[in-house]
Amino acid sequence: ALILIVLILESLFIFRPLTRRIQKKADKLAASENKLRDITSALGEGVYVSDKEGRVTFMNPEAERLMGWSEAELLGKLISETVEVRRPDGELIPVNERLLTKTLGTGDSHKTHELHIARKDGALFCAAIVVTPIKNEGDVTGAVIAFHDIKNRKQAEEAMKAAKEKAEEATKIKDKFVSLVAHDLRTPLTVIIGMMGALVSKTGSNLSENQKDICRRAIKSGENMVDMIDRLLDISKLQTGRIKPERKQFDIHITVNACIEGFRPLADEKEIRIISEIPKGAKFHGDPYLIGEVIKNLVSNSIKFCGSGDEITVFVPSWDKTSLAVKDSGAGIKENVIKNLFKHEEKTSSIGTAGERGTGLGLPLSYDIIKAHGGELTVESIPGAGCIFCITLSKTI
Ligand SMILES: Nc1ncnc2c1ncn2[C@@H]1O[C@H](COP(=O)(O)OP(=O)(O)OP(=O)(O)O)[C@@H](O)[C@H]1O
Ligand SMILES: [Mg+2]
Structure with a gap:
């Protein structure tokens, strides 16, 4: 007891x-x-834990929700035998290629941005998965599998892709339309200008001086319109990649001088001084014709917005040998106009000091040309005191 x-x-x-x-x-x-x-x-991630054989030992509610299996149903089960996984193209992934098998075999983490996991009801969902090994003194004792549904991301990606394709298609149609219309407008217009020219020419007609003056004004407007059409065509060609700038070394001193000489009579008439400070033999890299067009537009703008006694200088700024600047002491540009100068969709054109009119496409086209060279076109201005436009070409072309 x-x-x-x-x-x-x-x-x-x-x-x-x-x-x-x-x-x-x-x-x-x-x-x-x-x-x-x-x-x-x-x-917010689905998480389950596997032992070293690939059997489920833990599952969180998000994993249950995503996979449609409860933790109780999967505990102790081989996940590879219970849950099917497919590649984005629908092909079944064999057991030895599954991320968990790889991690348990090698002890490395594995992840993928898109896999299709079969839920209990057979429906597939797209998931991004990360598998991380659990180790004990260097031995792999299991793995943690974290995953989330990427349906929203995929939907957003697809919506973005569709929107981009639609926008590109619309741009293509617009470009085709612009170049078609522009081209078809140009031909009859040049005929009209030619015929009006015959009317005002010495041998053309017995029109009175007043009538000839009307014709000349009509011709001027027609020429402006041809100019506008040509620019629209150039812009469209640049934007669609139909014009690719040539990339060669050329003498910028010669290009600038030729441009200045072309404008000299006009400048003299308005009593404006044009000076080139470009050193003899200075070289630039790019398309000589297109860059010449940009310089022409910048100089013609300066002449347009300068008056008697003003000065225009073309020079290479001391800080950079790949830059060229056009500076003038003219009217300058207002702050609220400056920000829209290079935009096609904004109308910034104004009337020059001698009543000159323009298309307002000169600067947007110039901007496109410099951008197509991988360069920059910038502007600074003090209203009333003039402005300075600066072309900087990329050093690498
Ligand atoms: N040097 C300048 N000084 C003052 N204003 C300028 C100068 N350069 C451009 N601008 C302003 O920017 C506007 C747009 O210039 P842009 O060259 O694009 O067109 P435009 O000269 O009016 O027309 P186009 O170039 O077809 O003859 C001008 O109308 C003017 O208002
Ligand atoms: Mg212009």
């Missing part, structure tokens, strides 16, 4: 605390598992 009493006492004092300790440990384990569940749920 004594032995029995001793045994009972022993069991009371030894086994009870032991069971209590075991219970405590189990509670702690359950608490830490719940904590893990809470943390992984808060991340």
Whole structure:
């Protein structure tokens, strides 16, 4: 009886605390598992844990929601035998190529941006997956698999792609339309100008001086229109890549001088001085014709907005041998106009100091030309005191 009493006492004092300790440990384990569940749920990612054989040991509610399987249904099951995974093209991924198999085999992390996982009901969902190994003293003891649904991202990507394609298609149609219309407008217009020219020519007619003056004004307007059409065609060709700038070395001194000489009579008439400070033999890289067109537009603008006594200088700024600047002491440009100068969609054209009119396409075209060279066209101005336009070409072309 004594032995029995001793045994009972022993069991009371030894086994009870032991069971209590075991219970405590189990509670702690359950608490830490719940904590893990809470943390992984808060991340918004589906997470499950696999042992080293690929059997599920833990699954969070987001993983249950995404896969359609409950944790209870998958616990202890080989995930590779239960859940099918396919490539984006629909091909089934063999077990030995699955990310989990690879991670358990090599101990490395693996991830993919897009895989199709079969839910319990057979429907597929697109997921991005990251598999990270769990290691104990260097040995792989399992892996954590985190994944999320990329449906929204994919939908956004597809919507963006469709919108881009639509916009590109619309641009193509617009460009085709512009060049078609522009081309068809140009031909009859040049005929009209030619015929009006015959009317005002010495041998052409017995029109009165007043009538000839009307014809000359009509011719001027017609010529402006041809100019505008040519620019529209050039812009369209540049934008669609039908004109690619030539890339060669050329003498910028000669180009600038030729341009200035062309404008000299007009400048003299308005009593404006034009000076080139480009050093003899200075070389530029790019398309000589197109860059010449830009310089012509800049100089013609300066002449247009300068008056008697003003000065225009073309020079290479000291800070950069790949730049060229056109500076004038004319009317300058207002702050609110400056920001729109290079935009095709904004009308910035204004009337010059001698009543000159323009198309307003000169600067947008110049900007496109310099951009097509990989360069920059910039402008600074003090209204009333003049402005300076600066072309900077890329050094690498
Ligand atoms: N040097 C300048 N001084 C003052 N204003 C200028 C100068 N250069 C450009 N601008 C302003 O910018 C506008 C747009 O110039 P842009 O060269 O694009 O067209 P435009 O000269 O009016 O027409 P086009 O070039 O077809 O003859 C001008 O009308 C003028 O208002
Ligand atoms: Mg102009």
